[in-house]
Amino acid sequence: MPQLPKAYDPAAVESALYEDWRAAGLFHAEPDDDGEPFSIVIPPPNVTGSLHVGHALDNTIQDVIIRRARMQGRNAVWIPGTDHAGIATQNVVERQLAAEGTDRHELGRDAFLERVWSWRETSGGQILDQLEKLGASADWDREVFTFDAPRSAAVREVFVALYEQGLIYRGERLINWCIRCHTALSDIEVEHEDETGELARFVYPLADEAAVPAEVLAAVGDEDGGLVRAPGGQLGIEVATTRTETMLGDTAVAVHPADPRYRTVVGLEVRHPFQDRTFTVVADEYVDPSFGSGAVKITPAHDPNDHAIAERHALDVIDIMDDTGRLTEVVGERFAGQDRLAARGSVKDALGEAGLLVRVDEHEHSVGHCSRCGTVIEPRLSLQWFVAMRQLADKAARAVRDGRTVFVPQSRTGPFLEWLDDLHDWCISRQIWWGHRIPAWYGPNGQIRVSREDIHEEGWVQDEDVLDTWFSSQLWPFSVFGWPERTPELETWFPTSVLVTGYDINTFWVSRMLMISLWFTDQVPFHVVHNHGLVRDEHGKKMSKSFGNVIDPLDLVDTYGADATRFALLRSAAPGADVPLAEEWVEGTKRFANKLWNVGGFVLSRLGETVDGSPRQEGLPPLADLPLEDRWVLSRLYAAHIATDAAYDAYDWATVCRTLFHFLWDEVADWYVEAVKLRIYGDDAAAVTTARRVGRFVFEHVLRLLHPVMPFVTETLWRELTGAAGGRDSLMVADWPHADDDWHDPHAEDGFAVLQDLVTELNRFRSQNGIAPSKRFPVVVTSEEPALLATEGPLVSSLAGLTELRVVEALTDAPGTTTVRFGAGQAQVSLAGLIDVDAELARLDRELARARDDLARVEGKLANDGFTSRAPAEVVAREREKRVEAADAIAGLQERIAALTALTG
C-alpha cells in the first residue's frame, strides 16, 4: 500500500519541483504558442530591493493569475524584470562610497557609473531569485531591465517624440528640491506630513513713517487697524510664517485689495530688518484677509504661491540657498552659510533682538519630505525639464471612463480620475548620475538640440541631468516587448491582460503607463488594474523597522513553506482591503497544507489505483449509480467549483481560499473521507471501485482548483496520485477543471444533511454524557425520512459509532431510554450502562430553556398583525412551522425529563 510521510515537509519538495518545472520549460512561452494570448508584466522591483511581504503578496497574486491562465489553455506569459531606480540606487552606492571615505565627485561620473553597474551585476536583482522561492512562474528567459539597451532606446524615442510634439519643455519653475539627494523631485515624490512647528509673527517696519496718512496712524493699535507697533516700538505691518528663514528672501508683503485695514497701506515701502533694501506692500486676491494679520510675506523663490504673486506683480526673485540647503551670501553676512533649518532659529532670535518679533505660536502645518531619504523638501526656483501632462491625462481619463481599462476593486476608479483631473506638469530632470541621460545638447551659442542620435559636434555638450526613474517605468508594458520595434511579442501580448499592484503606486506609475501608452500606441497598456491592499501587521499597522513588526517572507517560506506563505497572504486579501498578516497565521495555513497532504495520503493509500493494481479509470461512473455520499460530495464540489471560479475571475483571493479551505476540510475531510470508509473497509468489491473512482476524482479536482494558490503541495500530491513523472505531465499545465451541471443535486444535499444532522446530534449526546467515542450502542429512530434512514442506516452507524440504526414508525415510550431530537425526527437510546442520568437531566434542562426562548420569539412575531399580513406568505408559513416545531420540542423535552426523573426515582 503506497504511503506518504505523515507530515508534509515543504523543504523536501519545493526547490526540486521548481527546478523540474523550469527545466521542462513550463514557465516559458512563445508568441506563436497555442491559445489566446494572456500576459502580465511584473511591476519591476528596484534593483536595490530585497523581497518584503508587499512584493510577496503582489507576486503571489500575479503567479496565481498566470498559473490559472496557463491551466485554462491560454498562451500565458509573465515578464519579469527590475527597475534601475535612479535615486534609490545612487543613494545605495553613495553610501558605500562614503563608508570608503570617498564620494562620487572624487570618483568622477564615468567611474561612478561603472561602480553602480558592477554593484547591480553582483547584488542588484537578488529579489528575482527570492521570487523563485515563492514559486513564481515567470518567464525567466525574458527578464528585462529598465536601463538595458532596448529599454533605453524606448526612453530616447519617447523623450524626443514628446519634445518634437511640444509636450516636453525646459523651463525655470518652482520645483521640489531635496538638499540631501541634491536633485529636483516631482510633486508625487514628496510626502506630506502634518507637523507642529512654530508660527513666528513679526513686523516689517515701514521705511518711511512720515508717508503714512494721519488717519492710518490714528488707527494703530485698534482692533481694525492695519498697522501695528512692534514690541520695539517700530511702526509696521505684521506678517506670520512657519519658515522664518525665508524672510531673508522676501521681496514684498501682500494684502487683499478689498481689505479695509490695508487700503491706504498698499504701495508703501517696508524696510528689511537685516538687509539694506526695501520693498512694497502689494494687493493680491490670493491673500485671505481672515487669516492671521491679513498680510502675507512674499518669498518668490521658495514658495509656489508667492512665486505666482511675484509674477503678477513683477517682483524681484531672490534665491537664498544653495544645493545643500545652506544660505548664500545674498542673505547677508549674519546668516550666510547657515543651514536653512538652523537659520530658522537664528532669524527668529534676531527678530526678537530687533524688537520686531510679536510672538511665536505653536502651529500645525504640513511639511514635505523626500520620499527617498526623508529630508525636508525645499521649494526652489530652478531650470528643469518638464512634461506637459494635460493632453496625456485627458486621453487616459477618457480610456478609464470608457471602461477600456477597469480598476478592481472598482472603488479605486474615482480617486484615480480625480487625480488625473488636476495633474500638474511633471518635472522629469534629476541632478543625479544614475539614469537615462537627457538627450538634449547645448550648442556654443546657447542653442538646444534634442536628438535620437548622440551629438558629437565640436562645442556641443549633453545635458548633465538624467530622467526621473518613472520616465522609463511608464514605458514598461510595451518596452518589455521591444517597442518601438514591432516585435512578435508586442503584437501578441500587448496590451497586457492585467496589472497587479498596490494602490499606493496608482499615481506614480499606473497613471503614467496609461497616459504614455495611449499617447504612443493608442492602446491601453492593460485591460485590468488589480489593486490589492497593503500588507500590514495583525493589528492593521503598517510594517516598519521602527515598529519592529516587519515580517520577512523568506523566513516564512523557510519555516512554513511557500504554499502556506502564499495561502496566508491570499486568504487575507479581500477586495479593497489592506492585508493583515501575523506569523502565527501562517502556521495555521501550514496546517491546512498538512490537512491536504493527509487527505492525499488517504486517497493514495486507500483510493489509489495502485492499491489493487486495477487500471486507472478516468472520469466518473454514471451519477445515477452512485450512493448518496458520492452524489452529495459531487454536488458540494460543484458549488465549491462555481464559487471558486467566480472568485478567481473577480480577483477575490480571500474567497478563493475560504471556499477551498472549507470544502476540503469541513466537507471532504470531515465528512466524505469518513463516509467513504464504510465502503473502503467493507467487502463489496464494486462499491470499493466506485468509492475509489469518485474519491480520487473529487480530490484531483480540488488539487487543480487549488494549484494556482498552493502549487507545490498540489503538484507533489498530483504526481503521487497520477504517477505523472513531471515535465509536460505536471499539474502545473494540466487542464483547468470543468464542473458539470449534472453534479448539482439538491436532493442529495438535503438527504445527506439529514444524516449529518443526526450524526451531529448523536455526537453531542455522546460528548455531553461523557460516552467514549469507542463505545458503540444501538439507536432506534423515527423520522420524516424513514426510507432514507433505512437505506443509510449502515452509513449513519459507521459515522456515529453505532451498533445499529433501526427505523420504526413510532417510538415506544420504553423506560430507561432517552430521546435525542434531530431536524428530521427523533432518536431513542437505551441508557443502561451508557450515561450519567443527572448530567443528562441538566443538559435537557438547558435545552428546554432554549426551546422556550425559541417559542416565545416565534410567537411574538406571529402575534404581530403587521407581520402576518405584510410579510411574504412563505416567510409567515416558515414561522408557523417553527412555532409547531418549538412547541413539539418543548413537549418532547418535558416528556423526556419526566421519564428520566421517574427513572432516578
Add this chain to the structure above:
RNA sequence: GGGCACGUAGCUCAGUGGGAGAGCGCUGCCUUCACACGGCAGAGGUCAGAGGUUCGAUACCUCUCGUGCCCACCA
C-alpha cells in the same frame, strides 16, 4: 480644508431586509485503522451609539462618536 473606507465573538475578518458565522485563541473529552500540524463537543457577541424608513434593521437612510487611508501651494 476636501474626499473615501471601516467599526460584527478576546484577536483578525466573512456575511445577509425575516433563524448571529469562520479562522486563531480559550474549555472539556478522545492517541478511533489519512491526519494530535488531528477528531468530537463547548463557552463567548445588546452586529460602535442615537434617530429614521419598514410589519420586521446587524444589514437601507441620517446624524454622532471612533479608527484608518488618500488628496490639498491653510501664509
